[in-house]
Amino acid sequence: MKIYRYTDLPTEKIQLLCLRQLEDDQSIMERVNAIVNTVKVEGDSALLNYAAQFDRVTLQQLFIGKDEIERIAQTIPEDAKAAIDTAYQNIMTFHAAQANREEKIETMPGVTCWRETRAIERVGLYIPGGSAVLPSTFLMLGIPAVLAGCKEIIVCSPPQEDGKTNCYLAYCALKLGIEKIYLAGGAQAVAAMAYGTETIPKADKIFGPGNRYVTQAKQLIQAATMTAIDMPAGPSEVLVLADDSANPAFIASDLLAQAEHGADSQTILVATSNQIITETLEQIALQIQDLPRKEVTAKAIANSYAVLVDTLEQGMEFSNTYAPEHLILSTVHFQKLIPLISNAGSVFLGNLTPESAGDYASGTNHTLPTSGYAKAYSGVSLDSFVKKITFQHITPQGLQNIGSTVEVLATAEGLQAHKNAITIRLKSQD
Ligand SMILES: NC(=O)c1ccc[n+]([C@@H]2O[C@H](COP(=O)([O-])OP(=O)(O)OC[C@H]3O[C@@H](n4cnc5c(N)ncnc54)[C@H](O)[C@@H]3O)[C@@H](O)[C@H]2O)c1
Numbered sequence: 001m002k003i004y005r006y007t008d009l010p011t012e013k014i015q016l017l018c019l020r021q022l023e024d025d026q027s028i029m030e031r032v033n034a035i036v037n038t039v040k041v042e043g044d045s046a047l048l049n050y051a052a053q054f055d056r057v058t059l060q061q062l063f064i065g066k067d068e069i070e071r072i073a074q075t076i077p078e079d080a081k082a083a084i085d086t087a088y089q090n091i092m093t094f095h096a097a098q099a100n101r102e103e104k105i106e107t108m109p110g111v112t113c114w115r116e117t118r119a120i121e122r123v124g125l126y127i128p129g130g131s132a133v134l135p136s137t138f139l140m141l142g143i144p145a146v147l148a149g150c151k152e153i154i155v156c157s158p159p160q161e162d163g164k165t166n167c168y169l170a171y172c173a174l175k176l177g178i179e180k181i182y183l184a185g186g187a188q189a190v191a192a193m194a195y196g197t198e199t200i201p202k203a204d205k206i207f208g209p210g211n212r213y214v215t216q217a218k219q220l221i222q223a224a225t226m227t228a229i230d231m232p233a234g235p236s237e238v239l240v241l242a243d244d245s246a247n248p249a250f251i252a253s254d255l256l257a258q259a260e261h262g263a264d265s266q267t268i269l270v271a272t273s274n275q276i277i278t279e280t281l282e283q284i285a286l287q288i289q290d291l292p293r294k295e296v297t298a299k300a301i302a303n304s305y306a307v308l309v310d311t312l313e314q315g316m317e318f319s320n321t322y323a324p325e326h327l328i329l330s331t332v333h334f335q336k337l338i339p340l341i342s343n344a345g346s347v348f349l350g351n352l353t354p355e356s357a358g359d360y361a362s363g364t365n366h367t368l369p370t371s372g373y374a375k376a377y378s379g380v381s382l383d384s385f386v387k388k389i390t391f392q393h394i395t396p397q398g399l400q401n402i403g404s405t406v407e408v409l410a411t412a413e414g415l416q417a418h419k420n421a422i423t424i425r426l427k428s429q430d
């Protein structure tokens with residue numbers, strides 16, 4: 001892992017360090033383009049071919065239905081079932097609290113405006129299942145979709161070796177009342193939900209994290225179709241900001257946790273002392289030895305770097321420029337840093353708050369913006385699954401009150417028909 005001293009870095013170098021662009025972005029884009037177009041034209045048969053090519057399975061059908069979901073879910077170990085139940089409850093509690101009713105507002109006498117919430121009707125959820133199947137993502141997307149009242153919840157996840165899905169996803173489906181899981185992964189799953197195929201319905205909005213193929217496909221179909229997306233939620237990232245009150249073993253465990261997602265994950269350490277950096281690197285070298293995903297984890301760590309800063313405030317400055325998906329404040333002084341945070345997907349405070357807690361079970365959503373998109377996007381929430389429609393009603397008194405304002409503004413814009421829509425009504429009241 002390379003170490004930089006913040007005060008030695010010219011602005012251009014800082015910008016460069018904060019770029020997540022990887023070397024083969026262009027070739028991924030071309031490949032995704034080809035996959036998306038093939039699915040658009042060939043539908044199911046393309047999905048079956050890609051399952052054979054990328055997931056190495058020959059599928060008899062592109063989904064598993066209610067009976068099979070129930071059968072597979074029964075094989076879940078008791079401890080996993082209990083853990084999913086607890087995570088489900090916490091995520092449900094946190095997201096249910098996000099539902100808020102807005103007041104009707106009288107902006108001037110007789111002019112009333114308000115917003116009402118309506119669920120997005122058909123949502124497509126992508127549950128990653130390439131190098132690791134993520135039932136936690138099923139909860140993170142399924143719970144707010146159900147809470148919002150979405151009528152149709154379409155779920156895609158890559159088929160596993162046996163051409164099915166695993167017991168954890170099946171159990172989540174059962175809890176969420178979802179009766180079908182479509183067996184499609186990667187860019188082809190996103191394309192299927194955007195265009196629709198013979199088997200997979202078209203969605204109005206596609207949600208979910210995934211690797212670079214998935215993320216690129218989401219961005220592509222957003223531009224090419226009328227399908228919305230939640231946000232670019234690509235390879236995982238974490239930035240740990242630490243001072244001498246941090247524990248290097250804890251920091252190392254957090255960096256390794258995100259690094260094990262994939263070789264293109266990024267794990268950044270920003271610290272106020274060389275000693276913290278050195279001891280964390282020693283801990284990484286030690287802890288990585290026992291990890292089953294050691295090789296991939298080591299690649300991600302090699303892609304990552306550390307930044308030495310003079311103060312925590314300086315560290316926050318760097319973090320805001322980087323805009324991490326996850327920010328961990330490994331310091332007892334986290335309270336004073338909270339107001340300084342302007343860009344981050346989700347924040348973990350203090351030495352006993354590992355990011356893993358939020359990944360699985362504390363209640364917050366783990367589908368979060370990566371690649372610097374935390375500068376402009378929020379993570380998934382209940383709001384992501386609804387539209388807020390504005391309403392207004394004007395009484396005769398309201399028309400008198402607002403009429404001339406609209407007429408003058410319409411005249412200023414040279415839009416006579418707009419003015420007339422008011423004038424004709426005012427005259428009708430004479
Ligand atoms: N930002 C977030 O909120 C968040 C949350 C959870 C996970 N993640 C990220 O999700 C990702 C999951 O990745 P994954 O790969 O394990 O699963 P995935 O489900 O995202 O991707 C697997 C699919 O990728 C496709 N694929 C693989 N190699 C390909 C190739 N060479 N060409 C074309 N398509 C190919 C295949 O179709 C395969 O089914 C990780 O990068 C993880 O960090 C992000």
Ligand SMILES: N[C@H](CO)Cc1c[nH]c[nH+]1
Nearest residue numbers: 134136137236237359366
């Ligand atoms: N860290 C991921 C988001 O970047 C979420 C996750 C799921 N399972 C484990 N982690």
Ligand SMILES: [Zn+2]
Nearest residue numbers: 236257258359
């Ligand atoms: Zn994670």
